[in-house]
Amino acid sequence: MALNNIHLRKLLKTLYLPPNRQISAIRSDIREDIAREGGGAGGGGDFYGPFWYDAKQHVFGLTDLHDAVDERIDANPGRANLYPRLRDGFLLWWNERRRWTNEPFQPGRVEKARFRFPGLNAVVKVDNILSVLDARDDDHFVYPYFAPEPTLNEEAARLALWLLSQALPQIQPNELRILDVIRGATFSLDRNPLRGDEEAVFRRRYSALLRERGRLRAEYD
Numbered sequence: 001m002a003l004n005n006i007h008l009r010k011l012l013k014t015l016y017l018p019p020n021r022q023i024s025a026i027r028s029d030i031r032e033d034i035a036r037e038g039g040g041a042g043g044g045g046d047f048y049g050p051f052w053y054d055a056k057q058h059v060f061g062l063t064d065l066h067d068a069v070d071e072r073i074d075a076n077p078g079r080a081n082l083y084p085r086l087r088d089g090f091l092l093w094w095n096e097r098r099r100w101t102n103e104p105f106q107p108g109r110v111e112k113a114r115f116r117f118p119g120l121n122a123v124v125k126v127d128n129i130l131s132v133l134d135a136r137d138d139d140h141f142v143y144p145y146f147a148p149e150p151t152l153n154e155e156a157a158r159l160a161l162w163l164l165s166q167a168l169p170q171i172q173p174n175e176l177r178i179l180d181v182i183r184g185a186t187f188s189l190d191r192n193p194l195r196g197d198e199e200a201v202f203r204r205r206y207s208a209l210l211r212e213r214g215r216l217r218a219e220y221d
Contacts, residue, residue, distance in 0.1 A: 002033055003213050004122040008163060011124060012156050013147040015205050026213050030220060048146040049128070051083055055090050055181075056130055059105055065091060082148060085182050092184030102134040111141060115167035119203055122210065126167045130179075141168075142177045142186070152180040155201070157187035162198035165189075 003014070003026070014025050054068035069087045073080045108131030115124045130142040143164060145152050152160075157178055165173040177186045 003029055003210060004120075005125070006122075007125045007127070008143070008160060009145050009147070011206070012145060012152065012160055013150065015159075015209060016150045016153065016156050018150075022209075023212070023216070026209070026216055030213065030217050034220060047079075047082075048086070048144075051079075051086050052128060052130075052144055052146075055086075056107075058090075059094070059130065059132060060107060061104070082182075085148065086146065089180075089182040089184040093179060093181075093186060097184060097186070100132075100134055100138070100140055102136045102138065104135055106133045107131060108133040108139050108141070111168055111171060113167040115163060117203070117206060118199065120207060120210065122206065124163060124167070126164060139171070139175050140177070141171055141175050142179050145178060145180050146182070148182055151183060152178070152185070152187070154187070154192060157192055158194055159198050159202045159205075161187060161189055161192065162194055163202065 003011070006014075014022060014029075017025055050072055051069070054063060054065055054072065057063040057068065058065040065087050069083045072083055111129050111131060112127035113125075115126060116122075117124055126143065128144065130140075130144065132140040132142070134140065143160070145160075157180075160178045161173075161176060164176050164178070165171075168176070173189050177188050179186045
């Protein structure tokens, strides 16, 4: 997926990788683009999608996440490393750290967006949000961050919350959460308030990433 047309979770991961690993991620992105341009598939599909589908089903009492993860691993042993970590982190949050308790929970409205980043020729995609309506008709919206590394730090979380609030203005900002799934840690505006410089910090980091991609892309021409 090109860095100028990218899912928020992948962008956050790439922005905060150590420099050497960031270069490797950019080169991988370039090779996938070249493969697509040549008519190839250019990627291995959505590794995390099946897990997140099962996690949502667990929230609404439609499956047990332990059983679902076991079935996913049986179907594809390549998931055996990360899926149990994702499961354990998600359940740590869901069973022990989640603060909203007004059950039963029902699926809320589907929300997604394509956010044109101000001042950059780039689109950031926001989708696959866990949307929950509780018994008091209160909405909860949880955006997932799946990567095992880097850990979603406080600055990255603030940038994400800023972008989510801009991309989804129909949602009350205090209803938004971003969940670092493996670590079972959520970030929200009440606990991680914006400082006012999030757009500038995000633009500076993102534009530097795009410039580096342009420099590296020239090596393949």
